[in-house]
Amino acid sequence: MTRGRARALVVVLAALHLLVLLAGFVAPYDPVDQARALPFAPPVRLHVIDADGRFHPRPFVYALVPDPATADGYMEDRSRRFPVQMMVRGARYSVLPGLESNLHLVGVETPGRLFLLGTDGFGRDLLSRLLHGGRVSVGAGLLATLSALLIGMVLGTVAGFSGGRIDGGVMWAANLFMAVPWLYLLFAARAALPLHIDTRATFLLLVTVLGVVGWARPARLIRGVVLSARERTYVLAARGFGANPLYLLRRHLLPHTFGVALTQAGLLVPQYILAEVTLSFLGLGVGEPTPSWGTMLGSLQQYDVLTSYWWMFAPAVALVVTAVTYHAVTSAVHGRIRLVTT
């Protein structure tokens, strides 16, 4: 893997997260706003040449009206053009808690609609839902990874550093967690949560559950690293000079674990995103109307949606792209870390 390619991958990954983070600004509409008259509208077509054959440098869209020829199809109303504009005022969204804005990257004037990825069964803009849903799914993945790594790091370090009975106990518990099949563990942990609570609470609890379920693997790996680092000669020397345990941990042992922790993070994030998507898909995660990639994919369980509206697969594409980018970045970073440490 060349340096340039690794760097490009990191940029792509950062761009993905930025898009999701700035969902309110990038998305043209509110994710729960329903255009009741336009359920399952296909992605809008951008035009530069109008009905009279004239060229317009600024792309424009036509409004959609039901097609009388088919039962549920749409056709374009060519009588009026809606030029695509940048930096328009639209639905309010919160940038941060307490800070609201209504500025959107792109938009069109109101009887026109800029459904760049079409709409779902309630006439909600799919692109807006995808971006806001990414906030939930990717956010859950990141937070769950953070909590799993934190627990794994603390327990793994303690186990590897103290050895003996503590080590035995922690590793026994880790093996126990790894003995239960992953999906069953997830289900059992999910069962420990109340079914009907508000979205924010569900989200936080879900993240905690995911994190708690996944601590065992990182803990085992980090314990191994600490265990081998503990016996290195310079650590023994430092101990001989009377270094206290905290100093040893901070200065000599923990720096060794960062590489492992980073690669584990890169592997865990896509796994946890998928876990959140799976739970929400099954109706056990974040509920409607809050979008998440899982709840959005859940509508594909209806056969007519699955066969008729290809744009409903957009969350799946987003999921795969995110996972692939994460894996590529992880393997690039893993290679570089190995180069540095050996």
Add this chain to the structure above:
Amino acid sequence: MRVVFRYVARSLITLASVSVFSFLLLELAPGDFFTDLRAETRVGPETVEALRNQYGLTRSPLARYWQWLQSFVSGDLGFSLAHRAPVASVLWVRAGNTLLLTVPALLVTWALALPLGIWAARRRGRWPDRLCGGATSTLLALPDLLVALLLLLLALRTGLFPTGGMLSPGAEDMSVTARVRDFAAHAFLPLCALVVTTLPAVFRHVRASMIEAAGAPAVQAARGLGIRPSRLTLRFVLPLAANPLVSLAGLSIATLLSASLLIEVVMSWPGLGPLLVEALLAKDVHVVLSASMLATGLLVLGNLAADLTLVGIDPRIRA
């Protein structure tokens, strides 16, 4: 013999701890099976209390765990409140359906992955290897969920395969051959989904361990003696590579009851997957508990089988 005993004892302890652990997790959940009934205006609160009393839900957690354990050991596997029957009567049927799907899938996966892996390892770096490598990394990037949905889409679009269920309605009246054919048509797509999602990992392990074994001194010595490449691969490299593969096979057996859950839900296969989701949504605790125990038991058993096989075939472990 002592090794065997130690493995078995360790497995039993694991199982017992898993049951306690799962029970505690389920215990954390607020509400129980009858909570939803309380919202019903026609049912008075005293009726709900009476029902909870009747099914022992008001007893202490310890007493309820004991109740479940007794029932589990006696073979009833607990009492399902949703089905009003012992869990065993529901669970065994569903687990059987899951196995009807996963066992053939496991056999197909290994039957494909083993020769493919050996072939790719022998042609290492050449086009067959590259082709297989590219294909498996693509497949690895696709989540089970998506594979199942895409195959379902294929079935609905082409109309070649029946969707949902295990048998067509009215299959009871068919002749045996017609029933088998009907079953095969229903099972084909879930089977494909399962093979597609499990094949890449197995293939990669086979390839990696074959390549590693091919570099061993014993193999090089044999090559120096002028042994034919095909005989070299099958009689020298393969036995050397067998150790990690046996462990992996054990793991494959171990996931027989858990690998297909999601695919079953998407494709409406009447296995453990849909049962578990329903039980979770209804807070039918004993079903969740016993199903987890069954799956964990199989996991432990699969690993145990792999370990014991290794003790049998690998002289280095016995020593």
